[in-house]
Amino acid sequence: MVWEPKDRLAAAEPTTESALGHKLQNAVTALCKLYPTKQAALLPTLHKVQAELGNLSDQAMIEVAQILEISPAQVLDTAAFYDMYTRQKRGKHIIGVCESLSCELCGGGELLNALKNTLKIEPGQTTPDGKFTLITMQCIGACDFAPAMIIDEKLYKTVTPDQLDKILLEIDK
Amino acid sequence: MSFKPILTKNVGISSIRKLDVYRQNGGYNSLDKLFKTPRDKLLQTVKDSGLRGRGGAGFPTGLKWSFLPKDHPGPFYLVVNFDESEPGTFKDRYLCDQDPHQIVEGVIATSYITNCAKAYIFIRGEFPEQAQILQKTVKQAYKANLLGKNILGSGYDLECVVHRSAGAYICGEETGLLEGLEGRRGWPRLKPPYPAVEGAFGKPTVINNIETICCVPHIINNGPAWFASMGTEKSTGPKLFGVSGHVNKPGVYELPLGIPCRKLIEDYAGGVRNGKRCKGAIPGGVSMGVLTEEELDCPLDFEGPPKYGCMGLGTAGVIVMDEDTCMVTALRNIVRFFAHESCGQCTPCREGSAWMLQIINRILAGDAAPKDIDLLVELADAQGMMPGKTICGLADGTAWSVRVFIKKFRNEFEAKVKSKSTVTV
Numbered sequence: 001m002v003w004e005p006k007d008r009l010a011a012a013e014p015t016t017e018s019a020l021g022h023k024l025q026n027a028v029t030a031l032c033k034l035y036p037t038k039q040a041a042l043l044p045t046l047h048k049v050q051a052e053l054g055n056l057s058d059q060a061m062i063e064v065a066q067i068l069e070i071s072p073a074q075v076l077d078t079a080a081f082y083d084m085y086t087r088q089k090r091g092k093h094i095i096g097v098c099e100s101l102s103c104e105l106c107g108g109g110e111l112l113n114a115l116k117n118t119l120k121i122e123p124g125q126t127t128p129d130g131k132f133t134l135i136t137m138q139c140i141g142a143c144d145f146a147p148a149m150i151i152d153e154k155l156y157k158t159v160t161p162d163q164l165d166k167i168l169l170e171i172d173k
Numbered sequence: 174m175s176f177k178p179i180l181t182k183n184v185g186i187s188s189i190r191k192l193d194v195y196r197q198n199g200g201y202n203s204l205d206k207l208f209k210t211p212r213d214k215l216l217q218t219v220k221d222s223g224l225r226g227r228g229g230a231g232f233p234t235g236l237k238w239s240f241l242p243k244d245h246p247g248p249f250y251l252v253v254n255f256d257e258s259e260p261g262t263f264k265d266r267y268l269c270d271q272d273p274h275q276i277v278e279g280v281i282a283t284s285y286i287t288n289c290a291k292a293y294i295f296i297r298g299e300f301p302e303q304a305q306i307l308q309k310t311v312k313q314a315y316k317a318n319l320l321g322k323n324i325l326g327s328g329y330d331l332e333c334v335v336h337r338s339a340g341a342y343i344c345g346e347e348t349g350l351l352e353g354l355e356g357r358r359g360w361p362r363l364k365p366p367y368p369a370v371e372g373a374f375g376k377p378t379v380i381n382n383i384e385t386i387c388c389v390p391h392i393i394n395n396g397p398a399w400f401a402s403m404g405t406e407k408s409t410g411p412k413l414f415g416v417s418g419h420v421n422k423p424g425v426y427e428l429p430l431g432i433p434c435r436k437l438i439e440d441y442a443g444g445v446r447n448g449k450r451c452k453g454a455i456p457g458g459v460s461m462g463v464l465t466e467e468e469l470d471c472p473l474d475f476e477g478p479p480k481y482g483c484m485g486l487g488t489a490g491v492i493v494m495d496e497d498t499c500m501v502t503a504l505r506n507i508v509r510f511f512a513h514e515s516c517g518q519c520t521p522c523r524e525g526s527a528w529m530l531q532i533i534n535r536i537l538a539g540d541a542a543p544k545d546i547d548l549l550v551e552l553a554d555a556q557g558m559m560p561g562k563t564i565c566g567l568a569d570g571t572a573w574s575v576r577v578f579i580k581k582f583r584n585e586f587e588a589k590v591k592s593k594s595t596v597t598v
Contacts, residue, residue, distance in 0.1 A: 034334045036374045042356030043339055047298075068356075081358035081516075083340035084298045100260035101459055101506045102417040102492055138342065138510055139260035140299045143417035143490065144267075144424045153301035 001056075001085045019059040024052055028067050038068045042078055046085055055089050083138075091126040091133035093171050095119075096150040099136045102143035107160070111147045112136065114161035118168065131172060176403070179411045180387050181427045183272045190306065192313045195274040201319060203390035207282055208327035210393075215286045219389065221397035223409035228254055228345075228382030229458065229487050231408070231475040238287050240369035241377050248290035250373045251283055252380045255296040255303075256350060258342040259458035260510055261490030264413035265383040267425040269303045273310040277333070279386035281319065282393060284331050287379045291332045295350050298339040307335045342514035346565045347380045349516065360518045361565035384413055404430035408474035412489055416442040419449070419495040430486075431477070435469035438493055449495040453581070457487025459507045460570025462577030463500075482580065484573045500582040501589050504575065505533045511571040521556035522568035528552060529575060541590045546583070549575055 020028070027048055031041040045068065049060050056079055058072075065072040079085045097103075097112045112123070115134055119127050126133040142148035145157030151171055159167070178184070188194045195201070207215065220235030241249065253276075257265045269276060280292045294311075296304050311333050314320045322330045336354055338344050344353040348362035351373050372378025388410060392400045401409045408430040414437055417423045421443030428437065434454055438444065445451045453463045456473060462483035464471055471481045478486055494503060512526040529552050535541045553576045556562050557569035579586055 037355065039356035040354060040374070043353060044337060047337055047339065070356075074357075078356060078358055081341065082298070082338070085339055099506075100510060101455075101503060102261055102423075104506050105418045105492070105494060105498065105503075137299065137340070138513055139258060139262075141257060141263045141266045141297070143261050143263050143492070144415065146417060146423070150299065150301075155302065 001080055001083070001087060018063060019053070019057055020049065020063045024049060025063075025067065028064065032068065039070050039074070042068060042070075042075065043082070046075075046079055046082075050085060055086050057087070089126075092131050093152050094133045094135060096135050096137040096140070097123075098138075098140045098142065098146070098148050098150075100139035100143070102139075103147040106146035106158075108147035110161055111149065111159055111164075114164055118164055132168070176411075176427075176429055178427045179391055180268065180275070180384065180413060181271065181425070183275070189271070190273055190310065192274060192317055195272070200274050201278055203278065203282055203393040204319075204325060204327075206393055207285055207390075208325070208329065212286055212288060215393065218397050219286065219392060222388075222392045222400040223397075223407070224385065224388055224392065224400065225408065225475060226382055227384035227388075227412065227488075228257075229259070229485075231486060234381065234385055237369065237381075238379060240367065241287060241379065242370060245377055247288075248376060249288055250376055250378045251280065251287065251289040251292040252347075252350065252354060252368075252373055252378055253280060253283075253292065253294045253383055253386060254345065254347065254350060254380055255294055255300075255307075255383050256338055256345040257383075257488065258297055258299075258345050258514075259460065259488050259490060260507075261417055261455060261458050261492040262415055262488040263417070263490065264415045264425050264488070266300060266303055267413065267415070268383055268387060269300075269306055273306050274314070275387050275390070276307065276383055277310055277314045277319065278390045279383075279388075280333055281324070281331060282389040283379065283381060283386045285329055286389070289379060290330065291334070293354055293373070294333065294335045295344070295354055296335060296337050297344070298337060298341075301337075304335060304337045311335060341516070342510075343516040343565070343567060346567065349565065350380065351378065358516070360516055363564055405472070405474050405476070407476055408486075412473075414441075414473065415488075415490040416493065417490070418454075418493040419446050419451075419498070420444065420493045421446045430474040431472045433470050433472055434464060434491065437473065437491060438469070442491075442493070445493060445495050447495075449497065451493060452496045452498050453494050453500070455492040455494075456483050456489075457485065458490045459492070459510065460567075460574055461485060461487040462573050463581060465581050482577055484569070500578060500585045501533065501537055504578045505530070505537060507574050507578075508533055508571060511567065511574075515567060515571075519563040519568070521562040522571070525552050525556040525568065526571050529571065536586060536589050539589075539592065543587070543590055546579060546586050546590065550579055 028045045032038045061075045062072045065075045123136045183189045224234045225231045341359045343349040344359040346361045349359040353359040368378040412430045426441045456478045468481045508530045512530045515522045517523045553572035557572045
């Protein structure tokens with residue numbers, strides 16, 4: 001995730017209400033059984049929490065830390081390192097455009113520009129209606145289908161700017 | 174001699190992801206022989222085959238396994254490296270898409286030979302679809318008693334877990350990968366101790382690339398001599414080559430090691446697109462350097478690219494660039510990638526790669542002085558494992574590509590410095 005300083009005074013007070021809920025808590029406990037140490041379940045846990053809640057809130061990370069028996073700082077330390085985790089609230093759909101060499105050679109830059117123009121946002125931003133978040137990604141391992149992008153875990157292959165309207169309409173259904 | 178695909182032989186068979194279809198096509202046949210043969214004999218078989226790691230370094234696989242301690246109480250772990258993040262590389266994704274059970278068969282064979290009790294498949298975060306495919310495949314295998322307790326009555330137990338990472342190139346480095354597996358930031362560890370002695374969770378650990386472990390069942394089935402008959406003397410066996418960039422037919426091609434780069438591009442990948450000439454090709458992932466058009470006869474095996482100033486074969490992900498490509502812009506893309514993916518642990522890499530990116534941006538913006546090119550080379554020489562400045566080899570990749578691009582295409586850099594042109598991408 002991208003590091004962002006936080007205003008501690010404005011931060012929400014810890015609540016007694018659970019951010020994870022029973023279902024997620026049980027899922028995390030089940031993940032722990034797959035590894036010799038509880039901390040090892042952290043990466044899959046954060047994936048699960050983010051998939052369910054949309055982002056990693058402070059409260060959620062505190063609760064994850066309690067289940068995994070590590071400090072909240074350790075959870076944040078790991079979460080901050082990996083690109084795919086985010087504390088920000090993101091849009092309903094996340095559009096990740098690959099900007100590595102093969103994609104750039106085959107028109108990845110044009111694709112990104114077309115997306116910026118269509119959505120009227122810059123990478124890292126979300127459209128005002130909360131529908132789309134645009135991000136750039138390092139090589140997504142689809143160089144044979146360059147230029148490629150990932151929308152909500154689905155790979156879109158050899159995308160040309162004129163296909164964008166159709167693709168966006170389709171996922172927005 | 175015509176070459177019959179081995180690792181990709183099941184490509185195109187419908188429903189190959191189903192266990193019974195895979196079995197009908199000879200899948201899991203190696204297990205009978207595997208469980209009946211003593212472990213030291215199996216290890217010798219892999220050693221004799223000359224199999225070398227397919228993940229980038231080309232380290233002899235059998236030798237790597239023989240470093241495991243003999244009198245350790247265990248448990249041993251197998252960690253399969255499916256974190257292929259090097260730009261230009263997509264062969265492992267292809268293997269998983271086309272034939273996921275082959276991976277599980279490889280996991281069983283490798284784990285049995287090295288006596289591992291648990292296998293983790295470490296898959297990169299950008300492959301959500303592949304993680305699901307693998308998860309399903311592992312589940313099927315558990316159901317058929319190919320994983321779990323007492324596999325097929327052999328008395329051997331093996332657990333297998335698919336572990337999904339979250340977007341960090343550095344986790345492809347084997348000790349960075351272990352840190353990611355243990356739930357920490359992927360900062361590579363100082364070596365020694367090597368993972369074979371003290372790896373995941375402090376236990377002896379085998380770390381191999383997906384393609385490497387997929388070779389193992391075929392070696393058991395057909396013998397080491399068969400495997401060594403393919404490729405060259407020092408680089409044996411088949412290899413998946415991924416070709417991308419300005420070619421007509423980008424994709425994965427399985428061929429024996431040692432095929433000339435030009436042949437791969439022209440005979441298999443359909444040549445450079447739009448009838449253009451090739452200006453250069455990256456032989457194996459962006460950290461390896463670049464081959465010029467004249468150097469394309471370079472054989473793609475572990476010994477070939479170093480003869481042409483490249484670091485090595487790497488992941489065999491060939492990126493082809495046509496005559497219109499601006500090499501400075503191409504290098505900018507590569508350095509931007511490394512600057513982004515530097516884990517931040519060692520100063521020369523963290524600061525050096527970002528500084529190099531600034532200089533290249535300056536050159537492209539037309540604000541550079543002639544000495545900036547020499548400064549780039551000086552920075553490249555001052556980072557990496559080879560001059561002993563960093564913990565892992567990520568900075569060597571940055572340095573190597575900068576050095577080779579400037580050495581082979583210096584005139585383009587100088588022209589950019591002189592022309593004060595403005596390029597924005």
